[in-house]
Amino acid sequence: MSAEPRAGHPTQVRIHLARLTANLRLLQELAGGRPLWPAIKANAYGHGAHLVARHLAGLGYRTLCVAHAAEAVELKQAGVDATFVVLSAALPESAEACVEHGLEPVVCTAEMVEALSRAAARAGRRVALHLKVDTGMGRIGIRPGEVARFLERCRELPGVRVRGLMSHFPRADEADKAYSRAQLEAFRRVADATTREVEVRHLANSAALFDLPEALFDAARPGIAVYGLAPSPSLASPRVCELRPVLEWTTRITFLKEVPAGTGLSYGHAFHTRQPSLIATIPLGYGDGLARSLSNRLEVLVGGLRCPQVGRITMDQSLVDVSALRGRVATGDEVVVIGRQGGEEQTADELARTLGTINYEIVTAIAHRVPRVAVE
Numbered sequence: 615m616s617a618e619p620r621a622g623h624p625t626q627v628r629i630h631l632a633r634l635t636a637n638l639r640l641l642q643e644l645a646g647g648r649p650l651w652p653a654i655k656a657n658a659y660g661h662g663a664h665l666v667a668r669h670l671a672g673l674g675y676r677t678l679c680v681a682h683a684a685e686a687v688e689l690k691q692a693g694v695d696a697t698f699v700v701l702s703a704a705l706p707e708s709a710e711a712c713v714e715h716g717l718e719p720v721v722c723t724a725e726m727v728e729a730l731s732r733a734a735a736r737a738g739r740r741v742a743l744h745l746k747v748d749t750g751m752g753r754i755g756i757r758p759g760e761v762a763r764f765l766e767r768c769r770e771l772p773g774v775r776v777r778g779l780m781s782h783f784p785r786a787d788e789a790d791k792a793y794s795r796a797q798l799e800a801f802r803r804v805a806d807a808t809t810r811e812v813e814v815r816h817l818a819n820s821a822a823l824f825d826l827p828e829a830l831f832d833a834a835r836p837g838i839a840v841y842g843l844a845p846s847p848s849l850a851s852p853r854v855c856e857l858r859p860v861l862e863w864t865t866r867i868t869f870l871k872e873v874p875a876g877t878g879l880s881y882g883h884a885f886h887t888r889q890p891s892l893i894a895t896i897p898l899g900y901g902d903g904l905a906r907s908l909s910n911r912l913e914v915l916v917g918g919l920r921c922p923q924v925g926r927i928t929m930d931q932s933l934v935d936v937s938a939l940r941g942r943v944a945t946g947d948e949v950v951v952i953g954r955q956g957g958e959e960q961t962a963d964e965l966a967r968t969l970g971t972i973n974y975e976i977v978t979a980i981a982h983r984v985p986r987v988a989v990e
Contacts, residue, residue: 623897623983623984623985624865624866624868624897625864625865625866625896625897625898625902625984625985626863626864626865626984626985626986626987627660627661627662627861627862627863627864627980627984627985627986627987628861628862628863628864628953628987628988628989629661629662629665629666629860629861629986629987629988629989630858630860630861630862630989631665631669631860631988631989631990632989632990633842633858633859633860634666634669634670634840634841634842634860635669635673636858637839637840637841637842637857637858637860638650638652638670638673638675638840640853640856640857641820641823641834641836641839641840644823644824644827644853645818645823645830645834646830648830648831648832648833648834649677649832649833649834650675650833650834650835650836651675651677651678651679651699651816651833651834651835652670652675652678652679652835652836652837652840653678653679653680653701653835653836653837653840654666654667654670654678654679654680654685654689655679655680655681655682655685655701655837656681656978657978657982658841659837659838659840659841659974659977659978660861660903660977660978660979660980661841661860661861661977661986662986662988663685663688663689664689664692664694664986665986665988667689667694667696668694669988670696671694671695671696675696676695676696676697677696677697677698677699677833678694678696678697678698678699679698679699679701679835679837680698680699680700680701681700681701681702682700682702682704683700683704683708683711683712683715683717683719684711685698686698686700686715686717687711687715687717690715697716697718698715698717698718699717699718699719699720699744699778699835700712700717700718700719700720701720702720702754703720703721703722703723703726703746703754704719704726705726706725706726706728706729707729709726709729709730709732709733710733712730712733712741713730713733713734713737713739713741714733714737716741717741718741718742718743718744718777718778719741719743719744720743720744720745720746720754720780721743721744721745721746722745722746722748722754722755722756724764724767727743727767727768727771727774728771730743730773730774731771731772731773731774733773734772734773734774735772735773739773740773740774740775741773741774741775742775742776742777742778743768743774743775743776743777743778744776744777744778744779744780744816745761745764745765745768745776745778745779745780745812746780746781746782747761747779747780747781747801747804748781749781749782749797749798749800749801749804750784750793750796750797750800751781751782751783751784752784753782753784755781755782758800758801758803758804761779761804761807761808762807765808765811776811776812777812777813777814778812778813778814778815778816779804779805779808779812779814779815779816780815780816780817780835781797781800781801781817782817782819783797783817783819783821783822783826783829786819786821786822786825786826786829786845787820787821787825787845787846787848787849788846788848789848789850791825791826794822794826794829795826795828798817798826798828798829801815801817805831813832814831814832814833815831815832815833816831816832816833816834816835817829817831818830818831818834818835818836819834819835819836819837819845820836820837820838820839820840820845821845821846821849822834823836823839824839824845824849824850824851824853824854825849825850825851838973838974839854839857840860841859841860841861841977842857842858842859842860842861843857843859843962843963843973843974843977844857844963844973846972847963859952859953859961859962861952861953861962861977862950862952862953862954863950863951863952863953863980863984864948864949864950864951864953865896865897865898865948865949865951866896866897866945866946866947866948866949867894867895867896867916867934867936867943867944867945867946867947867949868895868896868897868931868945869894869895869945870892870893870894870895870936870943870944870945871892871893871895872890872891872892872893873887873890873891873893874887874890875887875888875889875890875891877891879893879924879925879933880909880924880925880926880927880928880932880933881925881926881928882926883925884909884910884925884926885910885924885925885926887924887935889937890937891935891937892935892936892937892939892940892943893924893933893934893935893936894916894921894933894934894935894936894943894949895931895932895933895934896914896931896932896933896934896949897930897931898930898931898932898949898951899927899928899929899930899931899932900927900928900929901929901930901981901983902930902980902981902983902984903979903980903981903984904927904932904951905927905969905979906926906927907969908923908927908965908968908969909923909925909926909927910922910923910924910925910926911923911968912927912965912968913960914934914949914950914951914960915949915950915953915954915955915956915958915959915960916934916936916939916943916947916948916949916950916955917936917939917942917943917947917955917956918955918956918957918958919938919939919956919958920958920960921934921935921936921938921939922934922935923935934949951965952965952976952977961973962976962977
């Protein structure tokens, strides 16, 4: 295994690179011969942007998607050789960084394009842009009817080139694809009208790769599926079952104690033991991304068994009732929050269901202080 700094910490996230490779192979098959531009924003969906970016570059992926210019600059400075598409709307003040580092920002305002043009002129460079069209996401982007005028303004400005045309699906992960198909048609009309003006048109996300193959244009931008997690349980394609979760989240027992019945545990004594209990302490809390709202609702895997977390989850430590393992458990033993141990497995989707959220939030919430360790 190779690791980022702090690998000696008992709590860590293991990143299985072979699974990552297998997921990309599946997604590439679904995309046909079209290039994939994997999304590695938000610390590669919590998986460790440096580890993931280096591995993807080693697999030959040369275009990666991030949310903000700062994410791309950090990876560039770390030596990741790739073209970075910056997906989120940015303020004009980020134009200098985009030009200096050769980033390809997504644009939807004249102010940003003008700032990029000025920065490019000062640097004696040319910057490639991706024009975002709002076909129904309702977040950022210009309306389809404004595209022609926007492109005309871009042509008037020196130092900028509109390389891509893009949009985004808000409902492609739903069983009913009617809205997404209406979006697709709106985007297709714009794309057909600008074929000679842009080099690459891209719309498909993870869900579309599985369930909307007609949304494949010149490139696809998979996100959550890269990491072996399904965009939603509503996808129709049976091939989603071939995804392999890349991330495991583990820690180790640092303390064990026997307590009598009726003992209050952790802040506020929100839990009291009902019988004499063996309680384990683990160095994992909400400061590491384990939601405090999981308190007394979480199970973890110890010794191949599901054991209940008890008491309030604190910033740096939590408690687990390991009474069922008396005589078979010791300090230093592994505890699995996400992953497999023995015949048991706990997934990010399971934690998401408990919290009433989605797997995206579970993995992206894992704190940066938790080391990501690459399992080769």
